Amino acid sequence: MKIRILIGLLLGLYSFLFLAEFSFAEYGDIILNSKAESMRKAGVNDVMFPHWFHRIRFKCKVCHEDIFILKAGANDINMSLIMNGEKCGKCHNGIIAWEPLYCERCHSWEPGWSPGVVQYSKKIAK
Ligand code: HEC
Ligand code: HEC
Ligand code: HEC
Known part of the structure; x- marks a missing residue:
C-alpha cells in the first residue's frame, strides 16, 4: 500500500515537472539583433x-x-564584453564552453527562419 502511494506521488511529481517545463515552451530560441547594423x-x-x-x-x-x-x-551585449569574459563570455571563454572565435556558431540566424524562434529584440526592424 505504502509503495503505491509513493509511486503515485512520484508520478504526480513527474507530471508536474513535465507540465512546468511545458509552460515555458513558448520561450524558444531568441534572436538578438539590436546591433543588426x-x-x-x-x-x-x-x-x-x-x-x-x-x-x-x-x-x-x-x-x-x-x-x-x-x-x-x-x-x-557586444563583442568586447564577450571577449572580456562578460555576458556570453562568462562561459564562452574556452573553459566552461568554447571561445568566442567561431563567429557563425552564435551569428547563425538565417533569413526566413521563424518556426520556434521568438524575436524578442525588435529595435531594428528588418
Ligand atoms: C552559463 C554558461 C553559458 C552562458 C552564459 C552562455 N553559454 Fe552558450 N553554451 C554553454 C555551454 C556549456 C555550451 C555547450 C558547449 C559545448 O558543447 O562544448 C554552449 C553552447 C552554445 C551554442 C551551441 C549550441 C549547439 O547547438 O551546439 C551556442 C550557439 C551558444 N552557446 C551561444 C551562446 C550565446 C549567444 C550566449 C550569450 C547570449 C551564450 N551562449 C551564453 C554555456 C553558456
Ligand atoms: C558566444 C556567442 C558569440 C560568438 C562566438 C560571437 N559573437 Fe558576435 N555577438 C554575440 C552577441 C550575443 C552579440 C549582441 C547582438 C545584439 O544584441 O544585437 C554580438 C554582437 C556582435 C557585433 C555587433 C556589436 C559589436 O560588438 O560590434 C559584431 C560586429 C559581432 N558580434 C561580430 C562577431 C565576430 C566577427 C565574431 C567571431 C570572431 C563573433 N561576433 C563571435 C555573440 C557572439
Ligand atoms: C545561459 C544563460 C541562460 C539560462 C541558463 C537561462 N536563460 Fe533565459 N535568457 C537568456 C538570454 C541571453 C535571454 C535574452 C535576453 C534579451 O533579450 O536581452 C533570455 C531571456 C529569457 C526570457 C525572455 C524575457 C522576455 O522579456 O520575454 C525568459 C522568460 C527567460 N529567459 C526565462 C528563463 C528560464 C525560465 C530559465 C530556466 C529554465 C532560463 N531563462 C535560463 C539566458 C539564459
Missing part, C-alpha cells in the same frame, strides 16, 4: 541564442539575473 557591417548574421539548449544545462538562476536581465532586449 554593426553585425551587417562586420559581415556576420544576427545572433540566434539557443535558449532551450542552455536551459537544459543550467539552472535559470545561473544566468537570470546575474548575467542576463530577464527582460527582452534589456541586455546590451
Whole structure:
C-alpha cells in the first residue's frame, strides 16, 4: 500500500515537472539583433541564442539575473564584453564552453527562419 502511494506521488511529481517545463515552451530560441547594423557591417548574421539548449544545462538562476536581465532586449551585449569574459563570455571563454572565435556558431540566424524562434529584440526592424 505504502509503495503505491509513493509511486503515485512520484508520478504526480513527474507530471508536474513535465507540465512546468511545458509552460515555458513558448520561450524558444531568441534572436538578438539590436546591433543588426554593426553585425551587417562586420559581415556576420544576427545572433540566434539557443535558449532551450542552455536551459537544459543550467539552472535559470545561473544566468537570470546575474548575467542576463530577464527582460527582452534589456541586455546590451557586444563583442568586447564577450571577449572580456562578460555576458556570453562568462562561459564562452574556452573553459566552461568554447571561445568566442567561431563567429557563425552564435551569428547563425538565417533569413526566413521563424518556426520556434521568438524575436524578442525588435529595435531594428528588418
Ligand atoms: C545561459 C544563460 C541562460 C539560462 C541558463 C537561462 N536563460 Fe533565459 N535568457 C537568456 C538570454 C541571453 C535571454 C535574452 C535576453 C534579451 O533579450 O536581452 C533570455 C531571456 C529569457 C526570457 C525572455 C524575457 C522576455 O522579456 O520575454 C525568459 C522568460 C527567460 N529567459 C526565462 C528563463 C528560464 C525560465 C530559465 C530556466 C529554465 C532560463 N531563462 C535560463 C539566458 C539564459
Ligand atoms: C552559463 C554558461 C553559458 C552562458 C552564459 C552562455 N553559454 Fe552558450 N553554451 C554553454 C555551454 C556549456 C555550451 C555547450 C558547449 C559545448 O558543447 O562544448 C554552449 C553552447 C552554445 C551554442 C551551441 C549550441 C549547439 O547547438 O551546439 C551556442 C550557439 C551558444 N552557446 C551561444 C551562446 C550565446 C549567444 C550566449 C550569450 C547570449 C551564450 N551562449 C551564453 C554555456 C553558456
Ligand atoms: C558566444 C556567442 C558569440 C560568438 C562566438 C560571437 N559573437 Fe558576435 N555577438 C554575440 C552577441 C550575443 C552579440 C549582441 C547582438 C545584439 O544584441 O544585437 C554580438 C554582437 C556582435 C557585433 C555587433 C556589436 C559589436 O560588438 O560590434 C559584431 C560586429 C559581432 N558580434 C561580430 C562577431 C565576430 C566577427 C565574431 C567571431 C570572431 C563573433 N561576433 C563571435 C555573440 C557572439
